[in-house]
Amino acid sequence: xxxxxxxxxxxxxxxxxxxxxxxxxxxxxxxxxxxxxxxxxxxxxxxxxxxxxxxxxxxxxxxxxxxxxxxxxxxxxxxxxxxxxxxxxxxxxxxxxxxxxxxxxxxxxxxxxxxxxxxxxxxxxxxxxxxxxxxxxxxxxxxxxxxxxxxxxxxxxxxxxxxxxxxxxxxxxxxxxxxxxxxxxxxxxxxxxxxxxxxxxxxxxxxxxxxxxxxxxxx
Numbered sequence: 001x002x003x004x005x006x007x008x009x010x011x012x013x014x015x016x017x018x019x020x021x022x023x024x025x026x027x028x029x030x031x032x033x034x035x036x037x038x039x040x041x042x043x044x045x046x047x048x049x050x051x052x053x054x055x056x057x058x059x060x061x062x063x064x065x066x067x068x069x070x071x072x073x074x075x076x077x078x079x080x081x082x083x084x085x086x087x088x089x090x091x092x093x094x095x096x097x098x099x100x101x102x103x104x105x106x107x108x109x110x111x112x113x114x115x116x117x118x119x120x121x122x123x124x125x126x127x128x129x130x131x132x133x134x135x136x137x138x139x140x141x142x143x144x145x146x147x148x149x150x151x152x153x154x155x156x157x158x159x160x161x162x163x164x165x166x167x168x169x170x171x172x173x174x175x176x177x178x179x180x181x182x183x184x185x186x187x188x189x190x191x192x193x194x195x196x197x198x199x200x201x202x203x204x205x206x207x208x209x210x211x212x213x214x215x216x217x218x219x
C-alpha cells in the first residue's frame with residue numbers, strides 16, 4: 001500500500017520535546033500510537049516490524065520515544081523512569097492530543113500498542129481519555145502496573161503474552177480479571193517474553209493488526 005508520508009516529527013510535551021516517526025497509508029482508517037517499554041525506542045526492529053504489519057492493514061502508525069535522550073541515559077543507571085507509569089501515561093496523553101490536533105489525523109480513531117511497561121502506560125492513558133481511545137493492544141506488557149485505572153478502561157483491550165513467560169502471564173491474567181471493557185487474553189504458543197522464537201512476533205503483529213482493524217472504524 002502506498003504511503004502518504006513518512007517523516008520524523010518532534011512532539012511537544014510540556015517543557016520537553018520527544019522524537020517520533022509518523023507513517024500514514026492512503027485511506028487509513030485509524031492511527032496506532034506505540035508506547036514502548038524499557039530500553040526500547042522508535043527504532044526498535046521489533047516495534048518497526050509490528051508497525052509495518054499494522055500499516056499493511058490500512059492503519060497509520062506513530063512510533064515515538066517516551067523518554068528524551070538525556071532521560072534514557074539516566075534511566076540506564078537508575079532504572080526508575082521506565083517504571084514511572086504516571087509520567088509515561090501523561091506523555092502518551094499529550095502526544096494523543098497532538099495527533100488529534102493535526103489536520104491529517106484529527107478524524108482518525110486512535111489505538112494504542114504498548115509493550116512491557118508501555119502496556120501499563122497505554123491502559124492508564126486510555127482510562128483517562130475515555131472514548132478518544134478506541135482500542136488497546138499490550139504485548140508482553142505489565143497491565144498490572146496500571147493499578148486502579150484498569151476498571152476505568154473503556155477501549156476494547158487485547159493482552160498478548162508468550163506461553164513461556166509465566167510470571168508476566170500470571171500478572172496479565174490478574175489484570176485481565178479487573179478489566180470491564182471488551183477484552184481478550186491471547187497466549188502465543190512456544191513464545192518467551194520477547195517473542196524471539198520463529199513466527200512468534202509475526203503472530204503478535206497479525207493479532208494486533210486484526211484487533212485494530214476491527215475496532216478502529218471512523219464514525
